[in-house]
Amino acid sequence: MAERYSSFTPGGTAWFLQRVTAAFLIVVLAFHFFLLHFVNHASEITFAGTQARMEDVGYFLTMVLFLIAGAFHGVNGVYNALVNQGLSGTPKKVVLAVLVIAAGLLIVQGVWVALVMRGMI
Amino acid sequence: MSQSYNRGLIEDFGRWKEFSAGMWAWIFHKFTGWMLIGYLFTHIAVLSSAIAAADGQTMMLAGEQVDAYTGTLQGLESLFIVRVLEVGLLAVAVFHILNGVRLLMVDLGVGLTAQDKSFYASLVLTGVITVASVPTFMAGVGL
Numbered sequence: 001m002a003e004r005y006s007s008f009t010p011g012g013t014a015w016f017l018q019r020v021t022a023a024f025l026i027v028v029l030a031f032h033f034f035l036l037h038f039v040n041h042a043s044e045i046t047f048a049g050t051q052a053r054m055e056d057v058g059y060f061l062t063m064v065l066f067l068i069a070g071a072f073h074g075v076n077g078v079y080n081a082l083v084n085q086g087l088s089g090t091p092k093k094v095v096l097a098v099l100v101i102a103a104g105l106l107i108v109q110g111v112w113v114a115l116v117m118r119g120m121i
Numbered sequence: 122m123s124q125s126y127n128r129g130l131i132e133d134f135g136r137w138k139e140f141s142a143g144m145w146a147w148i149f150h151k152f153t154g155w156m157l158i159g160y161l162f163t164h165i166a167v168l169s170s171a172i173a174a175a176d177g178q179t180m181m182l183a184g185e186q187v188d189a190y191t192g193t194l195q196g197l198e199s200l201f202i203v204r205v206l207e208v209g210l211l212a213v214a215v216f217h218i219l220n221g222v223r224l225l226m227v228d229l230g231v232g233l234t235a236q237d238k239s240f241y242a243s244l245v246l247t248g249v250i251t252v253a254s255v256p257t258f259m260a261g262v263g264l
Contacts, residue, residue, distance in 0.1 A: 025221075026221060029218060030218065033214065042194075042207070043198035043199070045191070045195070046190075046195075047171065047188045047190040050190065070161055074157060074158030078155065078158055102162075109165055109169060117171050119175075
């Protein structure tokens, strides 16, 4: 078969990271939804309950990794969708810069919130 | 023998009537992806009320003085529209997860000949999981 049907670009770091974060997010997103809607009902969530969950270092680290993986996967996905639609040249560079800054701010804000929930700030 | 296939500009959404299962899967994956990243920003914004709560800020919720985080989250959860949006978010997330698994398999070259069937399976499973979750998501909220 002469045609290549995979979207795999040999050596593409962003492509590879998109798949690695995808595999991680599948598991953690399912866990997150299950824990906060079926085990603990979303309508009964309190600050004290959140603080108690965040005291567990494994849970805290999972949530921080979840945020970083989600931010990367989402922003990289948006960037690729726009490139796919024909974004190129200077607009492409501007969009990339805006997305990187947005993801960076999201991660900083999220980590700050997580540290507050854990009582570390 | 190699064959070339002119796919045309598939990114032209005006051709939606010609779209096949794989194309719809691609469009739905994009749409749900946009929803999810949009939600992530909103989610962190709402959870940021933890900063105010840790700072000792309180608010009124159903006649009671509660911390800003509990009040914000439970206040939102008391709204019917928020619960409906949450069910929508679940549907979007479940589809993105299931179709994402399908895409990982396509990338690995597993089950390529059944890629259209696995898209339909993703849709059906998303529907079933979403409907089954409605009672839990709508518990304790009135119109």
